[in-house]
Amino acid sequence: MKPAYSRRQFVKDIAASGITLSAIHAPLQIFASPKKDIVRIGMIATGLRGQSHLEEFLKRNDVEVVAMADPDKGMMADAQKLVAQYKKKAPAEYTNGNYDYRNLLKRDDVDAVIIASPWEWHVEQAIDAMHAGKIAGVEVCGAIKLQDCFDVVKAHQQTKISIMMMENVCYRRDVMAVLNMVQQGMFGEILHLQGGYQHDLRGVLFNDGKTPYDSGVEFGAKGYSEAKWRTNHYVTRNAELYPTHGLGPVATMININRGNRLTALSSVSTKAKGLHRYIVNYPGSGGENNSNAKVKFKEGDVVTTQIQTANGETIVLTHDTSSPRPYNLGFRVQGTNGLWIDNRAGEPEAGLIYFEDKSPEKHTWENTKKYMDEYDHPLWKRYSKDAEGAGHGGMDFFVDNAFIECIKRNVEFPLDVYDLATWYSITPLSEKSIEEGGTLQHIPDFTDGKWEARKPVFGSEIY
């Protein structure tokens, strides 16, 4: 006979997990600025990712995009076209080289900026924004070096200006439904989590220099959009290059930096074969004689990272972007009462789930659809109409909405500078671990002890 899961056990699981039901705290008022009805935005970088944020803002009546900075005049023209399509006033332009964004930051009529530039610019621009008194929403990536993570926290502490970590996957519908289930204690006490970036990016890392996807084998100076800069990281580094899509969602589930923290990691990497093979194999412009076939890529095709936490959970991250594979962020959430795994791209029926107290057949997976519907997060219920048509299956609406609503209400961001520093730090720490053959690396406490008292805020009904 299998023991039945009882209400008594449920209450025990909850007690053990440290969750109090409805424990998501009302965010604190933290900005120096007063509440506002309209948020005046400056765009820092107007490439494809910047344009995606721009379009979310253009749809809204509570946002004015007043200025945009990008040294790439082609991307700037495309961004202005988008503004015109929405019949909004053309924002001022800053296209005079890489540092013209600093002139945008001097404007009195900008409340906040979105930083959607190439990875190597994020931290410098975020720090500049804070010193200029501008709130910043900073796109995802990993830090170039560990010191960057300390520097961005220091700038926040000096200026008291807040920044938001713009991790859209934290807002994926199935991820938020699972967060809801976690916060209701359905998984029991959380033990183990997995996530990653398992996405065949070969057609993004290389193109024909004119169109972004699946169009050739050029990169760097001859590439277009991400191929222009992202691919270079694969030449010079071997690391968990893109940790936050996998880590962010599971970090919110175990209250990282808010009662818990990441303590250590170790990373291993496979050989690097996929990008060279792609170039050599590409019909037409590819082949052995293409000059890029001589490039030696350093980034291993699959990078795996084991992370430990203060509260005794473990996390495994996978970076897998150079091989042919279906898209799958590979989430797994496992607790003492059940587990969820995700095999596809977030479709409600694409996962497998099992709860000891709920699943009708012992030792047998259930399809996720029923649970994704029943535990659809209140935020998604509230905004699903507004999210229709937004980028990445609606996620982009939520991350931009959170950014704007927090500024309007003058409350703290659900994903903040400490989350940014912690999540970004995975990249240089994993790089060092791999370089040293897979050694253990301690993850700094960027909150300097404040994680113990800070309360969870991600997953409110409003943002």
Added chain:
Amino acid sequence: MKPAYSRRQFVKDIAASGITLSAIHAPLQIFASPKKDIVRIGMIATGLRGQSHLEEFLKRNDVEVVAMADPDKGMMADAQKLVAQYKKKAPAEYTNGNYDYRNLLKRDDVDAVIIASPWEWHVEQAIDAMHAGKIAGVEVCGAIKLQDCFDVVKAHQQTKISIMMMENVCYRRDVMAVLNMVQQGMFGEILHLQGGYQHDLRGVLFNDGKTPYDSGVEFGAKGYSEAKWRTNHYVTRNAELYPTHGLGPVATMININRGNRLTALSSVSTKAKGLHRYIVNYPGSGGENNSNAKVKFKEGDVVTTQIQTANGETIVLTHDTSSPRPYNLGFRVQGTNGLWIDNRAGEPEAGLIYFEDKSPEKHTWENTKKYMDEYDHPLWKRYSKDAEGAGHGGMDFFVDNAFIECIKRNVEFPLDVYDLATWYSITPLSEKSIEEGGTLQHIPDFTDGKWEARKPVFGSEIY
């Protein structure tokens, strides 16, 4: 446009992967003994696992079970009952304490023994067998201490007697079909592999002392079968306790100890919550007041191990046996041309698979059924009738058949003492890694350099 996978690329992938098609070498003649028609077997341990091997042997005309050793007279009686059911001659009994097996080893009429005792006995008994001149088939587990792995190899080198690592999952039908696909180069060059032991064992680790499964919360002296000894390991150790079901199958796919080797690992463990929760929650005999509710279990509920190889692949192993979950060994095999993942228990339709050159839709999983049928391993095609009704979905037939056929033909075992030492070593190395907070551990080369020249032999059509 996505590049098409060409015949030319296929040949390149194969060249890169170091595979020559049909590269599985004819095993070498290695035993000192001559070929034989009948193999005379001694059973060391006649518990439930031993009885399972025993039954496979009783079905065969080329095996005589001449003696059996086990200090547990109840298990011995059950084993003799099984022999009687098959109307075979009752084997001699050795039940006089833990070391009576040594008297069995002295018999002149025993060619080989099967060691299916509790884990802590495997290495000592295998070494004793070799020194007594008996070939041994040794059941799966991890070593108690690293020195055991060196000792077992040394005994082999001193005595020239061979032992077989009895890893049945290497023979699982879907696993062998995937091995077939790997050996045909369909995955391209292999990059990353995963496996594990993800099996809710709570109902095995605890029972009522009379029946083996799901019957109570006793273990140790008051437990029955595995609960009698296996559970103690969860009290005293925190390690990848059971590495071989996950590691063995993927090790054969990348020719570990035969052109490749495991070089290093690091392990992390979650907190230990599941077994205590099971005891406390068990209806009737369980509860807070049961004395076992006071036991502090050391083994973390989920243990993850990252392994690196000489040829640049990585392997992730998961040990997850203390939580409610559907059974799933969690295999993943990924190469430059495709990947396979396994979500259930080996059913041909239960996995997901993708090949760049074969899958009809780009970036889209296929169901595994078609491939499992088309690439069904020649060994399974040959023996599927014989395997019907054998333990663990037929796998047990194959592992026992390989053991017997190799002895009869006087050829080397497909899984040998070096595989045993290497796979067993994961347990003490992971234990040390976890104890030290997740540090990197180097995996010894038990072949002492011979791995470079040794040729792959696992996956022939005969055994």
